[in-house]
Amino acid sequence: xxxxxxxxxxxxxxxxxxxxxxxxxxxxLSGAEVHQRCKIASGTLYPILLRLEAxxxxxxxxxxxxxxxxxRPRRRLYRLTPTGLKRASEVFASFNRGVLA
Amino acid sequence: MxxxxxxxWIDRAxxxxxxNAARRTPEPLSERLAEEWLAxxxxxxxxxxxxxxxxxxxxxxxxxxxERRVAVVAAASSRLAHSNIATFTDExxxxxxxxxxxxxxxxxLHAAVLCGLAVGVSSKFIKLTPPRFEIHRIDQAPPPxxxxxxxxxDLNAIRVDPQKPxxxxxxxxxxxxxxxxxxxxxPRDAEGGTGPLTPPAVVINRVQGGPGIGFPSAxxxxxxxxxxxxxxxxxxxxxxxxxxxxxxxxxxxxxxTGSSRLDDGALTLAIAGSGHYRAxxxxxxxxxxxYAFCIRFDLRN
Numbered sequence: 001x002x003x004x005x006x007x008x009x010x011x012x013x014x015x016x017x018x019x020x021x022x023x024x025x026x027x028x029l030s031g032a033e034v035h036q037r038c039k040i041a042s043g044t045l046y047p048i049l050l051r052l053e054a055x056x057x058x059x060x061x062x063x064x065x066x067x068x069x070x071x072r073p074r075r076r077l078y079r080l081t082p083t084g085l086k087r088a089s090e091v092f093a094s095f096n097r098g099v100l101a
Numbered sequence: 102m103x104x105x106x107x108x109x110w111i112d113r114a115x116x117x118x119x120x121n122a123a124r125r126t127p128e129p130l131s132e133r134l135a136e137e138w139l140a141x142x143x144x145x146x147x148x149x150x151x152x153x154x155x156x157x158x159x160x161x162x163x164x165x166x167x168e169r170r171v172a173v174v175a176a177a178s179s180r181l182a183h184s185n186i187a188t189f190t191d192e193x194x195x196x197x198x199x200x201x202x203x204x205x206x207x208x209x210l211h212a213a214v215l216c217g218l219a220v221g222v223s224s225k226f227i228k229l230t231p232p233r234f235e236i237h238r239i240d241q242a243p244p245p246x247x248x249x250x251x252x253x254x255d256l257n258a259i260r261v262d263p264q265k266p267x268x269x270x271x272x273x274x275x276x277x278x279x280x281x282x283x284x285x286x287x288p289r290d291a292e293g294g295t296g297p298l299t300p301p302a303v304v305i306n307r308v309q310g311g312p313g314i315g316f317p318s319a320x321x322x323x324x325x326x327x328x329x330x331x332x333x334x335x336x337x338x339x340x341x342x343x344x345x346x347x348x349x350x351x352x353x354x355x356x357x358t359g360s361s362r363l364d365d366g367a368l369t370l371a372i373a374g375s376g377h378y379r380a381x382x383x384x385x386x387x388x389x390x391x392y393a394f395c396i397r398f399d400l401r402n
Contacts (some may be wrong), residue, residue: 030146031137035154042141042157046134046162054168063140076137100138 005023008055010091017052018088021080026072030063030075049078113150118155125162133290134158134165163200221253234239306384310342311394313379320398322370327362334358335397344387346378355393367396 008014011050022027035045052058056061059081063074080088123135138158145151190295321378327333337356341349354364381390 030141030144032141034315035141041160042154043160043164044136044157046158046161047168050130050165051168072143073136073140073142074131 008052008057011048012053013038013040014048014052015091016040017048018057018091019043021058022085022088022092025080025085028061028077028079030077032075032079052083052084053078057081057087108148111152115148115151115155118152119158122155122159122162126165130165130169137200151338159336163203167200247376306382308382310346310379310381311392312374313346313377317370317377318376319366319398321371322366322373323398324362324366327360327366328400330362331400332358332360332363333398333400334360334363335395336364337393337395338367338388339391339393340371340378341389342378342380342389343389344378344379344380348372348375348378349389358398361370363398366398370396 016038058078060078121137123131336358338352339355340352380387
């Protein structure tokens, strides 16, 4: 995945995903948790997560658990990068000015 | 299929879909996405939610693969210092992307199915639906009235003296007839004499009863198992009914349809019709009676 800061096409679903992460920017969310918060179908959600990660807005890592101990597979956790936080904030701020990003 | 087996089947189908979808993504991503999606699949609670996620992953595969292709082309273009190669590739891409083609294919299939149902298949299904059923009642001829045997008078035993004037003959008036005892009242001949007895002129106007207004339809009692087997026939049912049209005993099958399912349906119908029978009347007065009627289970029309 490229980590460069790239432009991301803003769609309503992308904004919903960013909004879920901006509630608490330090949160690390799995795809299932993002789905619970945004109610976005998985067919749309995962491409958005990968797109934002490729653009350098998100970073992801595997959950640090032992699957055999936890009794469930480890999840992939996403969180906002400082760049992502800055860009997402700008996007929502532009909405406040009535200008689409 | 029990619900547990169905949920198990859905789970297995969801896992297969997710694994298959992950395999379709570009190589460096497939292993990661398979593990990530399976973990998210396990986090879902209901079976249908898991299946929906799996289908969504399958759908996401196309988006991810397409974006990856564009990214690879863009990277190659930067390496080759052709800044516009990505644009060129986009311009020369097929008219329909894989996702669009899949969408059009699904829409076409739906349209084909709808057209098929609207044009040809629907009429075929309509023919296969069970037709309306009718009850054909066959009223039996009223049974002959049981009259007491009348002894043939012995004409030789009556001797009338021709010399004796007729005026001397005395008669005692007949006692008034008791109501309901008409059969036992000996009739007198036309002249009122002691001539030969004629057969008792008892006339009972008996109207046979049968299924009446509000009697249930055979359609409602056509056993589903018999419909599936294409069984049809006519059952003759004997029912004993009181003056108010209610059954006084359980109805019985007089003549079977040949199918125990249809016979059971006929008996159920006959029992359900209690209270809706038309009572037999004698001289306009409803009486208890037993009679047979037919119930036809017919798949024609």
